[in-house]
Amino acid sequence: MSEAKSVFLFGYSGHSYVIIESLLDAGYVIxxxxxxxxxxxxxxxxxxFGYEGExxxxxIVGNDLVFPSIGExxxxRKLVDIFEHHRLNQFVAIDPSAQVSKTASLNYSTYIGKNVVVNxxxxxxxxxxxxxxCIVEHECEVSDYAHIAPGAVLSGNVYVGTESFVGANAVVRQNVRITSGNVIGAGSVVLSDVEEKGIWVGNKLRKL
Structure with a gap:
């Protein structure tokens, strides 16, 4: 990066610390x-700088960059709505250690963390x-505001719906669809489509 760019964060706690270090490593200024x-x-x-609602x-931000540093x-989603409403400058935050295919499509206000692979x-x-x-294999689709946790693996052609969460070290078999708003527990193995909204855990996968 030839010139450091300033980023204003929305949220400042544990998850934001990880984002901050990725941004600093990539040459941004907070x-x-x-x-x-x-x-x-x-x-x-x-x-x-205060609460964004007040x-x-x-x-305050002007033409600088903004980023939602909240895990929930x-x-x-609400923060990105605010960014869009005020026409603030959004971007994709990618840790320098991540490996992202040149043919992958990335949308704004997305964070790609340390050692992530997107194929x-x-x-x-x-x-x-x-x-x-985490690993996102070939031809996967991860919808808006989803969260793929540390070490999770999405095999090829997996679909993850809006605001769904795939827990740490979970494995999702190829061609599986997980519909919107679902939670897949840490270490779970997903071998078939998850269509009913809920919290799903285990191997064999079951709904809590």
Whole structure:
């Protein structure tokens, strides 16, 4: 990156720390953060600009970049709605260690973390989290505001619906569809389509 770009974060806690280090490693500058209250811990010594619902975000941010640094899918969705409403500058945050196919499609306000692999012809929506060391194989579709947790594996042609969560070290067999709003528990094995909304765990997969 020839010139450092400033990024304003929305949310400042555990998940944001991971994003911050990826952004710094990629050559960005963190301009500060917005949150519903000032953080008790400030390990990166960031400036606090207030709660986005009570301040003039557009005037503060200007033409700099914004990013939703929140792990919860519905909150991340609300933040992206705000960004779109104010026509703020969004982008894809990619850790330098990630391996992303040149034929993959990536939408804005998505985070691709350390050692993530995104393979050929995959489509990643907006506001998605691909967390540490997860694998998204060829021709997968990860819809808006979904979260693929650390170490999870999506085999080829997997579909993950809007706001769904695939837990740490879960494995999803090729050609499986997981519909919107589902939660797949950590370490689970998904061998067939998940169409009924709920929390699913285990091997053999069962609904809680």
């Amino acid at each position: 301009g500060g953060y917005f949150d519903f209250q000032r953080a008790e811990r400030n390990p990166y010594e960031l400036e606090y 301040v003039d975000v557009k005037t 899918n519905p909150i991340r 050929a012809q995959s489509e990643i929506g907006k506001g998605v989290i691909l967390n540490t060391s």
